[in-house]
Amino acid sequence: MTGYVGDKTTGFASPASDAIEGPIDLTEILDLRRPSRYPVRVRGRTFFSRGILDGDVLIADTAGQRASGQLVIASVSGQPILAELRLIKERWWLVSGDDSSSPILVDPALDVDIWACVTGVVREHP
Template sequence: MNVLSISPLRASDQSLQVLAGSAAGGFPSPAADYWEPPISFDDLLNIRAPHVWIVQVEGDSMRDVGIYDGSRLVVDRAITPCSGHIVLAYVDNQPLIKRLARSPSGWLLESANPLYPPITPDEYGAVEVFGVVTWCLNPHAL
């Protein structure tokens, strides 16, 4: 999955209204009349932090974890990456979104699509993990 753009997030003073906190996927909730205070994406996504970036992705190599072509990801540089995290990594200066995994031969970068094999240590000269993906934002109605 290729990265189209990387940019820092900018803070906003706007809040969003919350409707019952969650929406039922099946039957209506009896708590539908319950009011919750507005939420702020700034607070929810930690946007005000200088170590948080947004990344737009291209491709389908991470589709099985809900990251699609055109998704925007929130990437936190302050989180120490470990095996199992989805990360933004630079492989030979090419930014990619992959799942970080450990093998006896070193770190692997795995796709979440069986059509794409893992990237093994012998396939790259240098790899740098930029940050850990904390949120995925997918467009639905544009």
């Protein structure tokens, strides 16, 4: 008896059989070989409205370019936070995803720094 061969089945051949791709390499897709890229796990539901769930893994890039509206990992008084970055009147502000706190001015003198820009999200569960 021989093993199963996928092209020897009954019925008709799938019209999409020529579109089957090989294995998906998330390291390559998310460019995780870059020394500036790190996975960061989310705790909380602050950015539920943007599709970020508790337990999701964000891809953070410490060399990423800042853009208004982008999610960032920041440090506020030594505590890491996830926030939306906004440029308002030529100053950068960190804004909560659920309006649970007032916007925070990005200023190293105030112990507020941006650590990384979020470039992707991976969800391990449905």
